[in-house]
Every structure is written in C-alpha cells, then in structure tokens.
Amino acid sequence: MAGGKQSPRQRMVNLMYLVFIAMLAMNMSKEVLSAFGLMNEKLSESNTRATKSNQASYEALALKASEQAKQYGKAKEDTDKLRVMADELFNYIDELKTKMTSDLEDTKAYESMDKSGFLDQYFFANGKISAKGKEYVAKIKEFKEKALEILGERDLAKVVSERFKTDDVKDKEGVKKSWLSYNYEGFPLIASLTKMTQIQSDVKTTESDALSALLQGELSKAVSMTNYEAMVVFEKNAYYPGEKLSGKIILGKNDPNLTAEKVIVNGKDIEETKIKAGQVILDGPAGSVGDKELKGEFHFKEGDSTVIIPIKGGYSVIPKPNEAVISADKMNVVYKGLANPLTISIPGVPGNKVVANAPGLKRVKGNSYVMRPKGNGEVTIRVSGTLPNGSKVSSNKKFRIKDIPPAVGMVRNQYGTVKMPKASVKNITVAAGLPDFLFDLRLNVSSFKIKVPGQVTVPVSGTRLNARAKKALSRARRNDVITIFEIKASVSGSNYPIKKVLPVSIQVTN
Incomplete structure (x- = not known):
C-alpha cells in the first residue's frame, strides 16, 4: 500500500482500509471498557452479599461470646477490631469512587470512561505521587499491618500479606515503578474503579477468612483431645488391708473456659468463687469416721435453656494414724x-x-x-x-x-576456662557460684589472687582488679592463661564462709 505510484482510487481504498482498522480498534477498546464495567458490577454485588454474610457471622460470634465469654471473648474482641478497620478502609475507598464519578451523567456508561485524568491529577503531581496518593497507599498498608497483628502466626496471615501487597513493581520492560503508578497512572477510569472495588472485595474476604479462622481455632481447642485427662474414680477413697479395689478410670474434659451457672451439693448452693475452670472446689469439713455420700447438680446455660448434670460420688473418713x-x-x-x-x-x-x-x-x-x-x-x-x-x-x-560443697570461681557467669579479649579482662567482676546445688544461694566474694604468666601473683580485695593487677595484666600475651584463685566467698545474708572455691581461668584471645 505504501510503495509506487498509486491512482486516486487506490489511495481512497487505502484510506478506507486505515479507517476500518481504527474502527475495529475503537470497538475492541469499547468492549474492554464494558467488560471492566460488568466486572465492577459483579464485584459490587459480591461485596453486598459478603457484607450481609459477615454481619451474620459477627452476630453468631457475639452470641457465643455472651454465653461463653472465657472461650469466645478474645475471638470476638479481635474480630471487632478487624471489623472497625475494614469498615474504615471500605468506606474510604467508597468515598474516593464517588469523587471519581461525580461528574458523570450516567455511572453505567462504561464505554465513555476511557479517560485517566481524574486519578492522574488526584494521585500524581509533577511526576511524583501526591499527598492523596500517599494517603491511599498508607490506608491499605495500615489495614494490612493491623490485620496481621490480629491474625498472629496463622497461615491466613501470609495470604492477607500477599493480598494487600503494595511493594514496587517491575513493568513488562523491566522498569521499576511504584505500586500506585503501576496500577493507576494512565489507566481508564473504569479500570481504576474496578481495581478499587476489587480491594474492597479483598477487605470483605479478609473479614470472612478471619472470622472463620478465629472461630474455628476456638472450636478446635474445645474439641481437642488435649483437653481431656484420665481420672481415676473409686467407689470410696479409703480402703483397709485385704479389701478389693472398686472403681473405674474415665476420660474427663478439663476446660478452663467452662463455668457452671449454679452448683448444688447435698442440698446447698456452692459459692460462686468456688465454681471455676469446669470444676467445683470442695473445701468443707470431712465429717466423722465412716462412708460419706455426695449428691447434687451442675446447672449450665445453653442458649435460652438450662442443662442439668447430676453429681453422684462419695468418700470415706478413716481413723487418724498415730505415727509422725x-x-x-x-x-x-x-x-x-x-x-x-x-x-x-x-x-x-x-x-x-x-x-x-x-x-x-x-x-x-x-x-x-x-x-x-x-x-x-x-x-x-x-x-x-x-x-x-x-x-x-x-x-x-x-x-x-x-557442709556446703565447693563453689566455683566465675567470670561473666562462666566458670572453668573463659575466653575473652585482653581489653575486656581489666573490667571483669570475679564472682562465685554453686551450679546444680539444691539451694539457690547468692555468694559474696571478698578477695582473690590473680596470676598472669611471667608476672608476680597479685592479691586483690573485693571483686574487681586493682591497679597492680591491671599492670600485671598489661604484660599478658595472646593465648596466655590467667588464673584467678584463692577466692574467698561467703553466703550472702549469713556471712557463712565457703570452705573452698575452685579457680577460674581466662584465656587471652588477642
């Protein structure tokens, strides 16, 4: 079409062909814009359904927390915090989307939303990210960080971290761009609206995932076999020589979050302070010698009704022994x-x-x-x-x-041979200790002697090196072993002297 001499008719045909290609491109562009618009509608509808679903989950968790505060209270507290943060980010994006479409006569005329001017001016200025752009990114980062703090070490935390990732991105040419520029600069309005609706969808999904994870975690704890313990129950708690044992071993659930509304034993209400952690504390008088019976009821609240569990047991009171x-x-x-x-x-x-x-x-x-x-x-x-x-x-x-066993000399809470630089030795504090002794004793050191190879032994009062000792130390060489011995120590508080304190050595490393 480009070479040689062409007739007017041929030139007209070529021009019409170019116009036809341009029209095809315009039609494809409009189809893409419409597709973004339809996607935005679907995401918005999904967000509405997710909001209703999450609301029902929040209400269900609130009911469980009101019935079993100890077990579900923490989960409700965490999800309530997440809910507040999610609403803040969701509403912030909603307000921004309203600003973006405020000048449009028809918010569903997607084919006309092909301009990028609004966000190019709102998020960017003079080739840099504007204050509004930084605020937008900061809001997303803040939600992610607080959500991760609430989720802790759960696997879901990794998903959320990736879901709200705002790190710099490389484009297809390998050029590094900010996340904001890569996703919003120069894009049609409808494309940017759809991306924002997708972030709102991610917020709702994160709420739903967190509700499931936190609630499932509590349910898993409640049914875990680690909450059970084996309990040996005898028909009576005392036997005489020659008697046969009579009893059974049963599995009982030990749930610190399970608290009865009311407990009755032998016709008397148990004090509330003695009803805790799925247990009832019995601390009354045992009574006279003989077999005793315990009868009563546990009262638990379950929804709007009360569940009653009977109590039946007993014990024996035997004569007191006469041996100390x-x-x-x-x-x-x-x-x-x-x-x-x-x-x-x-x-x-x-x-x-x-x-x-x-x-x-x-x-x-x-x-x-x-x-x-x-x-x-x-x-x-x-x-x-x-x-x-x-x-x-x-x-x-x-x-x-x-007698108290021999103590050991210590430097830096270490004994035996301690390695350290020569410059550090002059600042040491000499101590004494009793590793693995039954008593946790604090020993006070009153004096010791220090021997540097090739130098005269220097006596020292107290726990730190004196001037003479430091002078002798200055002549020490690398790999020299300095010995601290004849350590005098006593027990703190009583001043009882320790008969023997083993030496501690210091090897000079440089």
Missing part, C-alpha cells in the same frame, strides 16, 4: 550455715499439738520449720504429739549434716 510424718524439703540432708526448710507433722494432729526438738531447729509457722545444724555427722529430730483422744504419739528421724 517428717519430710525434708531438700532431701534427708541438712547443710551447715543454711536455714534448711523442713515440714514436720503428725496426720490428724493439729500443728499446735505437735512438738519437735533438735539442736538448731526452729518453728516458722504451722508445720514449717527451719534447721541451722550444729556440729558434724548426724542430727536426730524428735517429734511428739497429742491425738484428739488424749493419747501420745512420738517419732524420731535422723538427718545427715553436710
């Missing part, structure tokens, strides 16, 4: 220089009717005692008590007396 029970809270050893805790009691005898004697033994309160042993070898604790019938019982128990 003595237990050492820290094994059958007591340590010199320490206040060793002991529990001394005689079953069935009140603490004020029990007398315990031994060198260094002192009652603290009730059945609690402390012993500061004296001497070496063993100490015998003699216990006597008066039973309710007036008869006397007594019992003795021997404990070994041991």
Whole structure:
C-alpha cells in the first residue's frame, strides 16, 4: 500500500482500509471498557452479599461470646477490631469512587470512561505521587499491618500479606515503578474503579477468612483431645488391708473456659468463687469416721435453656494414724550455715499439738520449720504429739549434716576456662557460684589472687582488679592463661564462709 505510484482510487481504498482498522480498534477498546464495567458490577454485588454474610457471622460470634465469654471473648474482641478497620478502609475507598464519578451523567456508561485524568491529577503531581496518593497507599498498608497483628502466626496471615501487597513493581520492560503508578497512572477510569472495588472485595474476604479462622481455632481447642485427662474414680477413697479395689478410670474434659451457672451439693448452693475452670472446689469439713455420700447438680446455660448434670460420688473418713510424718524439703540432708526448710507433722494432729526438738531447729509457722545444724555427722529430730483422744504419739528421724560443697570461681557467669579479649579482662567482676546445688544461694566474694604468666601473683580485695593487677595484666600475651584463685566467698545474708572455691581461668584471645 505504501510503495509506487498509486491512482486516486487506490489511495481512497487505502484510506478506507486505515479507517476500518481504527474502527475495529475503537470497538475492541469499547468492549474492554464494558467488560471492566460488568466486572465492577459483579464485584459490587459480591461485596453486598459478603457484607450481609459477615454481619451474620459477627452476630453468631457475639452470641457465643455472651454465653461463653472465657472461650469466645478474645475471638470476638479481635474480630471487632478487624471489623472497625475494614469498615474504615471500605468506606474510604467508597468515598474516593464517588469523587471519581461525580461528574458523570450516567455511572453505567462504561464505554465513555476511557479517560485517566481524574486519578492522574488526584494521585500524581509533577511526576511524583501526591499527598492523596500517599494517603491511599498508607490506608491499605495500615489495614494490612493491623490485620496481621490480629491474625498472629496463622497461615491466613501470609495470604492477607500477599493480598494487600503494595511493594514496587517491575513493568513488562523491566522498569521499576511504584505500586500506585503501576496500577493507576494512565489507566481508564473504569479500570481504576474496578481495581478499587476489587480491594474492597479483598477487605470483605479478609473479614470472612478471619472470622472463620478465629472461630474455628476456638472450636478446635474445645474439641481437642488435649483437653481431656484420665481420672481415676473409686467407689470410696479409703480402703483397709485385704479389701478389693472398686472403681473405674474415665476420660474427663478439663476446660478452663467452662463455668457452671449454679452448683448444688447435698442440698446447698456452692459459692460462686468456688465454681471455676469446669470444676467445683470442695473445701468443707470431712465429717466423722465412716462412708460419706455426695449428691447434687451442675446447672449450665445453653442458649435460652438450662442443662442439668447430676453429681453422684462419695468418700470415706478413716481413723487418724498415730505415727509422725517428717519430710525434708531438700532431701534427708541438712547443710551447715543454711536455714534448711523442713515440714514436720503428725496426720490428724493439729500443728499446735505437735512438738519437735533438735539442736538448731526452729518453728516458722504451722508445720514449717527451719534447721541451722550444729556440729558434724548426724542430727536426730524428735517429734511428739497429742491425738484428739488424749493419747501420745512420738517419732524420731535422723538427718545427715553436710557442709556446703565447693563453689566455683566465675567470670561473666562462666566458670572453668573463659575466653575473652585482653581489653575486656581489666573490667571483669570475679564472682562465685554453686551450679546444680539444691539451694539457690547468692555468694559474696571478698578477695582473690590473680596470676598472669611471667608476672608476680597479685592479691586483690573485693571483686574487681586493682591497679597492680591491671599492670600485671598489661604484660599478658595472646593465648596466655590467667588464673584467678584463692577466692574467698561467703553466703550472702549469713556471712557463712565457703570452705573452698575452685579457680577460674581466662584465656587471652588477642
């Protein structure tokens, strides 16, 4: 069509052909614009349905939270926060879409929405993103970040993060563009409207997903087998020699969120403070010797009705024993220089009717005692008590007396050989400790000696290096092993001296 000499008729045919191609292009463009418009309508209808569906889910969760606040209260609190944020972003985009179409006579004349002027001026100015454009992106980022905070470590968080991604994008030529420019600059109005409606759809979908995830999480916890524990139930709680056991092992659900509305035991209402975590605390008097029966009811609220679960059980009260029970809270050893805790009691005898004697033994309160042993070898604790019938019982128990084991010198809470730079050694604090000792003791260091290879041993008072020690340290070389020994320490509070403290070494690294 372009080469050679052409007749007027041929030139006219060529011109008509070009016009025909242009018309085809215009028709295709109009079809695309119409397709965007129809897509926008479908998304808007879907958003309306999603809003109604989410509203029903919010109401269902609110009902569950009112009935079982401990179990569903946190889920409702989180979804309520998400709902507020979702409404804010959804309405913000709605207002922006209204501004974009405010000058149109017919908001469904999609074929005429082929201009990009509104957003090109609203989102961009002088080749840069405007304040309004930055606000738009910030609103989306804020919603994403707060939604991720509520969802926590759930798998859904990754989906939401990708759903509202606003990172820079590379176009088909490989040129890096901002997310806002890539999606909105130079695009027809109807295309931008549809993209915004899609973001609104993503907001509604995120609400729906979060409601499902948070509610499903609570339901999964409620039915999880980890909430069950095996309970051994005997027909009575005490047996005599020669009797056969009679009882059963059952699985019971341990739900800390399950609280009864009312509990009745043996005709009396249980106090509300004793009804908690799916349990009822029984702390009344056991009664006289013999078999006892427990009968009652659990009352639970379920919707508008009350479910009643019967209670049936029993226990036995047996005569009190006449032998003392003595237990050492820290094994059958007591340590010199320490206040060793002991529990001394005689079953069935009140603490004020029990007398315990031994060198260094002192009652603290009730059945609690402390012993500061004296001497070496063993100490015998003699216990006597008066039973309710007036008869006397007594019992003795021997404990070994041991000294506090050797402590270890420590630097930076480490013992043995500690590696560190030479510059750091001058600032060390020397300490002493008792790793793996039964008592959690704090030891005070009063003095030590330090030996730098090739230098005279320097004595030090306190816990930090003195001037002489630092001077000797200045001559230390790389890989030299500095030894801190003859550490003097005592127990904080009592000043009881530790007989031996093992040395600690420092290897100079540079």
